[in-house]
Amino acid sequence: MKKIFVLLLMINIFVLSLSFPQSVSFADTEYVTINTSYSYLYKDASHTEHYDFKISGGEKLVLLEENPDYYKISYSYENTEYIGYIPTEIASIYHDDQEEIPVYNGKIIKKTDVYTLDGTLMENISLDPGHEIYIYEGFNSEKKFTKIKFSFNGNVYIGQVETVNLSPNGVNKGVIIAFSIITAIVGVILIMLGFKKKKKWHKLLKKKEK
Numbered sequence: 001m002k003k004i005f006v007l008l009l010m011i012n013i014f015v016l017s018l019s020f021p022q023s024v025s026f027a028d029t030e031y032v033t034i035n036t037s038y039s040y041l042y043k044d045a046s047h048t049e050h051y052d053f054k055i056s057g058g059e060k061l062v063l064l065e066e067n068p069d070y071y072k073i074s075y076s077y078e079n080t081e082y083i084g085y086i087p088t089e090i091a092s093i094y095h096d097d098q099e100e101i102p103v104y105n106g107k108i109i110k111k112t113d114v115y116t117l118d119g120t121l122m123e124n125i126s127l128d129p130g131h132e133i134y135i136y137e138g139f140n141s142e143k144k145f146t147k148i149k150f151s152f153n154g155n156v157y158i159g160q161v162e163t164v165n166l167s168p169n170g171v172n173k174g175v176i177i178a179f180s181i182i183t184a185i186v187g188v189i190l191i192m193l194g195f196k197k198k199k200k201w202h203k204l205l206k207k208k209e210k
Contacts, residue, residue: 031060032071032091035151036104036132039091041084045070051084053077058103061086063093092155104132105169106139106148112165114157117147122159125152133161139168 034057040050045067055061055075065072070085071093108131114122127133127150134149145160 030063032063032073032086032093033058033060034086034091035156036090039086041073041075041082041086042070043084045072045085047085047087051077051082055086061091066093089153090151092151104134106133106135106166107131107169108133108161108165109167110165112161114148114150114159114161115145116159122157125157125159127152127161133166135166135168139163 034055036057038054038056041053041055042048042050047070061071061073061075063071064074064083068088070087071091072083072085075082075084108127108129110129112127114125114127116122131150135146136149137147139146141163143163146163146166147158147160148166149156149158151157
């Protein structure tokens with residue numbers, strides 16, 4: 001019975017750990033960073049043809065040329081240096097005082113407004129379903145608001161949204177609740193079975209004593 005309890009505990013820890021945040025940051029001003037989960041490196045400024053690899057979000061890319069529509073960058077992949085273009089709508093120049101770029105671990109599931117940490121509505125900013133976010137203090141379905149970092153129009157912001165409007169990656173909010181309920185039910189059943197076995201054992205002992 002102890003082994004079953006340990007197994008249930010390990011499963012719950014694994015499920016809850018899926019919502020724990022991660023992040024990376026860079027400090028150089030001569031780099032461009034990707035603000036989405038990934039980006040292709042395009043061979044020309046028209047973005048019609050790209051190389052056969054993806055650049056992960058948060059990676060730093062050497063800036064060669066800046067244009068309103070694209071960044072011309074240099075990127076090393078498998079010991080080969082590539083020159084290419086990244087759309088400005090999904091990337092930004094990194095500054096020393098910029099907030100750290102998030103490695104996304106959640107997404108918006110319902111169109112939502114965004115509020116500052118003191119509760120003020122962020123004007124002209126709303127996130128649509130599917131917009132990727134970084135939940136940086138873990139996920140708690142019981143909290144009304146959840147603090148997030150996110151990219152919007154090439155900039156990185158920090159704020160908070162209503163918890164019901166987002167979901168952590170890799171696990172549905174209902175799954176966490178369901179696991180907790182199932183664990184509680186199974187725990188009660190195991191305890192009841194343990195008591196029944198104990199009573200049966202006591203009865204057998206009494207018969208032997210007689």
